[in-house]
Amino acid sequence: MIKLEIGKGYEKEKIIVSKNEEIYVxxxxxxxxxxxxxxxxxxxxxxIYGIVIGRGNDSYKIRTTSFHNAPNTNSRVHLKGVFMDSxxxxxxxxxxxxxxxxxxxxxxxNDNLMIGEDCRVNSSxxxxxxxxxxxxxxxxxxxTIDDEHMYYLMSRGISFSDSRDLLIEGFINEIxx
Amino acid sequence: xxxxxELSNQEIQFKNSNSQYKEGFHMPDSSTNKFKMGLNxxxxxxxxxxxxxxxxxxxxxxxxxxxxxxxxMPDWGADLSGIDFGKIHYYVKPSDKQxxxxxxxxxxxxxxxxxxxxxxxxxxFLSGVKAQYDSEVVYGSLIKEMSEKGVIFLGTDEALxxxxxxxxxxxxxxxxxxxxxxxxLNSAVWSGGSFIYIPKGVSITKPLQAYFxxxxxxxxxxxxxxxxxxxxxFGHYVxxxxxxxxxxxxxxxxxVEIAVKKGARFRYTxxxxxxxxxxxxxxxxxxxxxxxxxxxxxxNIGSKVTMKYPSVYLMEEGARGEVLSLAFAGEGQHQxxxxxxxxxxxxxxxxxxxxxxxxxxGRASYRGLVKVSKKATNVKSNIVCDALLLDPESRTDTxxxxxxxxxxxxxxxxxxxxxxGAEQLFYLMSRGLSEEVASALIVNGFIEPIIxxxxxxxxxxxxxxxxxxxxxxxx
Numbered sequence: 001m002i003k004l005e006i007g008k009g010y011e012k013e014k015i016i017v018s019k020n021e022e023i024y025v026x027x028x029x030x031x032x033x034x035x036x037x038x039x040x041x042x043x044x045x046x047x048i049y050g051i052v053i054g055r056g057n058d059s060y061k062i063r064t065t066s067f068h069n070a071p072n073t074n075s076r077v078h079l080k081g082v083f084m085d086s087x088x089x090x091x092x093x094x095x096x097x098x099x100x101x102x103x104x105x106x107x108x109x110n111d112n113l114m115i116g117e118d119c120r121v122n123s124s125x126x127x128x129x130x131x132x133x134x135x136x137x138x139x140x141x142x143x144t145i146d147d148e149h150m151y152y153l154m155s156r157g158i159s160f161s162d163s164r165d166l167l168i169e170g171f172i173n174e175i176x177x
Numbered sequence: 178x179x180x181x182x183e184l185s186n187q188e189i190q191f192k193n194s195n196s197q198y199k200e201g202f203h204m205p206d207s208s209t210n211k212f213k214m215g216l217n218x219x220x221x222x223x224x225x226x227x228x229x230x231x232x233x234x235x236x237x238x239x240x241x242x243x244x245x246x247x248x249x250m251p252d253w254g255a256d257l258s259g260i261d262f263g264k265i266h267y268y269v270k271p272s273d274k275q276x277x278x279x280x281x282x283x284x285x286x287x288x289x290x291x292x293x294x295x296x297x298x299x300x301x302f303l304s305g306v307k308a309q310y311d312s313e314v315v316y317g318s319l320i321k322e323m324s325e326k327g328v329i330f331l332g333t334d335e336a337l338x339x340x341x342x343x344x345x346x347x348x349x350x351x352x353x354x355x356x357x358x359x360x361x362l363n364s365a366v367w368s369g370g371s372f373i374y375i376p377k378g379v380s381i382t383k384p385l386q387a388y389f390x391x392x393x394x395x396x397x398x399x400x401x402x403x404x405x406x407x408x409x410x411f412g413h414y415v416x417x418x419x420x421x422x423x424x425x426x427x428x429x430x431x432x433v434e435i436a437v438k439k440g441a442r443f444r445y446t447x448x449x450x451x452x453x454x455x456x457x458x459x460x461x462x463x464x465x466x467x468x469x470x471x472x473x474x475x476x477n478i479g480s481k482v483t484m485k486y487p488s489v490y491l492m493e494e495g496a497r498g499e500v501l502s503l504a505f506a507g508e509g510q511h512q513x514x515x516x517x518x519x520x521x522x523x524x525x526x527x528x529x530x531x532x533x534x535x536x537x538x539g540r541a542s543y544r545g546l547v548k549v550s551k552k553a554t555n556v557k558s559n560i561v562c563d564a565l566l567l568d569p570e571s572r573t574d575t576x577x578x579x580x581x582x583x584x585x586x587x588x589x590x591x592x593x594x595x596x597x598g599a600e601q602l603f604y605l606m607s608r609g610l611s612e613e614v615a616s617a618l619i620v621n622g623f624i625e626p627i628i629x630x631x632x633x634x635x636x637x638x639x640x641x642x643x644x645x646x647x648x649x650x651x652x
Binding site for chain 1: 564566567568569571572573574575576577578579580581582583584585586587588589590591592593594595596
C-alpha cells in the first residue's frame with residue numbers, strides 16, 4: 001500500500017506495478033500531483049483511491065495516468081473531491097491501453113461535490129485505447145448537495161449544518177481509507 | 178439514392194477499384210472559371226471582385242486572410258501535415274449562374290446530382306434544395322408554401338446581395354475569423370453555402386436540404402452558411418456531402434453560424450460522406466437564446482481526416498442544446514469529432530450523445546467541452562460517449578473537458594469502450610445468421626439511438642452506408 005499526501009513533496013510520482021498495488025491519495029490543503037501508474041507485467045492490477053478537500057483558496061492540480069502496457073491488466077481510479085469556499089481543482093485522468101494489453105480492464109471515476117459559492121472544478125477524464133478486446137470506461141459527476149436529501153434529514157429534526165455534514169461524510173465514506 | 182443501371186467505363190473501373198464508395202465517380206472538369214492553385218491576397222481580392230461584393234465584405238476577407246497567415250496550425254487533434262495550402266484551387270466556378278429548374282443546370286452537373294438522387298429526394302420529401310458544385314451553388318428551390326410564409330432559402334452569395342441587413346448582424350459574429358485557423362481561411366475565401374431565414378412563428382415541416390459536391394481535383398470547398406430561426410419558429414436543415422475518387426487531397430473547410438431566437442427550435446443534420454482523400458475541417462456554432470433549442474445531428478462516415486465539434490452557446494435562460502454525434506473511422510481515417518456546450522445563462526441544459534465505430538486502422542476520437550460560467554446556475558448537462566472497436570488494429574480516444582465555475586449544477590459524463598461482444602455474436606449466429614450479418618446487426622443496434630432521430634430516408638441511407646462499411650470486416 002502506498003499513501004501519497006498531496007502538497008507533501010509528492011509532486012511527480014511514477015509507480016511501476018508488476019503484481020498488484022493499492023495507492024491512496026489524500027489532499028487536505030491544495031497542491032499538485034502528477035501520478036503515473038504503469039502496469040508492466042501480465043495480470044498486474046492497481047487500485048487508486050483519492051479524497052481531496054478544498055477550503056478557502058485551496059487549489060489542486062491533479063493528473064493521473066494509468067498505463068496498461070501488458071495483457072490482462074486491471075486499473076481502478078476513484079477520486080472524490082469536496083470543494084468549499086473558493087477552492088478549486090484541475091483534474092486530468094488518462095487511461096492508456098497499449099496494443100499489446102489485450103483483455104485489460106480499466107475504469108476511472110471522478111465525483112465532485114460543490115459546496116462553496118465560488119468553488120470551481122475542471123475535470124478531463126481521457127481514454128486512449130489501442131487494443132480491442134478490453135473494457136475501458138470512465139465517469140465524472142459534478143454537483144452540489146441535493147435539496148431533497150437536505151429536506152429529508154432536516155424534516156427528521158437534524159439541523160441545517162449537521163445535515164450538510166452528514167451528507168458530505170456520506171459522500172466521502174464511499175472510499176474507505 | 179439508387180445506382181444508375183448503365184455504367185460508363187470510368188465508373189466500372191471505379192467500381193472495381195473501390196466498390197464501397199458509390200459516390201466516387203467524377204464528371205469531366207468543365208468549370209467556367211478556375212483559379213490557379215495557391216493562395217495569396219490577389220486570390221482573395223479576385224473572389225470578392227468576381228462576386229461583386231460590397232467593400233465591407235472585401236475588407237472582412239482581407240482581414241481574415243491576414244489572420245489566417247498569422248495563425249499556427251493546431252497542435253492538437255488530427256495529423257494535418259498532409260495539407261499543402263499551395264496545392265489547392267481556392268475557387269472553381271462550375272457554371273455562370275444559379276438555376277431554379279433542374280433542366281437548366283449544365284448536363285454534367287445535373288447528371289452528378291441525378292446519380293446522387295438529389296432531384297428525386299426533392300420531389301418526395303423536402304421543402305427546398307440547394308446544390309453546391311465546387312465553389313458555387315448551381316441549383317436552388319423552395320416550395321411555394323414556404324416562400325409565401327416568408328421563409329428565405331438562398332445561396333449565401335445571393336442572400337448577401339438581397340438581405341445585407343441579416344449579414345451585418347450575424348455574419349462573422351458568431352464565429353469570428355480569429356476563432357481558429359480554418360475559420361479564418363473560410364472567412365477569407367468563402368464561396369457558396371446556404372442562407373436560411375425562418376420568420377417568427379413559422380414551422381418548416383419538411384426539411385430543407387443542401388448537397389455539397391466537390392468535383393474538381395485538388396479542390397478547396399469553403400462554403401459559408403448562415404441560419405436565423407426567428408422567435409418561435411422551427412426548422413430542420415439537412416446537408417449531405419460527397420466527392421470523387423482522386424489520389425490527391427482536397428480540402429473542405431466550412432463555417433456554419435446559426436442564431437436560434439427566443440422560443441425557436443432548429444435542427445441541423447449532417448451526413449458527411451466525403452471520399453477518403455478529403456480533409457474535412459469545419460467550424461459549426463449556434464447561439465441559442467431564451468427558451469430556444471438547438472440540435473445538431475452529426476454523422477461522419479467519410480473523409481481522410483475530420484475535425485469538427487458542433488457547438489451550442491446557451492446565451493439566455495431556458496436555452497437547450499443537444500448534439501448527437503456518430504463517427505465511423507474506416508481504414509486510414511481519423512474522425513476527431515465531438516461537441517461543445519457553453520452555458521452562459523441560468524437554467525440552461527445540454528445533452529451530448531456520441532457513438533463511434535473504428536475499423537481496421539481507423540481512429541475515432543471524441544473531443545468535447547462542457548463549460549459552465551459563473552453566472553449560469555441550475556445547469557444540467559449530460560454526456561455519454563460509447564466507442565465500438567471492430568478489430569485489433571483500430572483505435573479509439575476520448576478527450577472530454579469539463580470546466581465548471583458554478584456550484585449549482587448537475588453534470589454527468591460517462592464514456593465506455595467495447596468491442597463486438599462474443600456472446601452477442603454467438604447468440605445471433607446460433608439463430609442461423611452469418612458472422613457478417615450478425616456483426617452488422619450489432620453495429621446497427623449500437624448506433625440506433627442516433628439513426629432513429631434522422632428522417633426515414635436518411636436513416637435508410639445511413640444504415641446502408643454502415644452495412645457497406647461493414648462488408649468484409651469480419652476477421
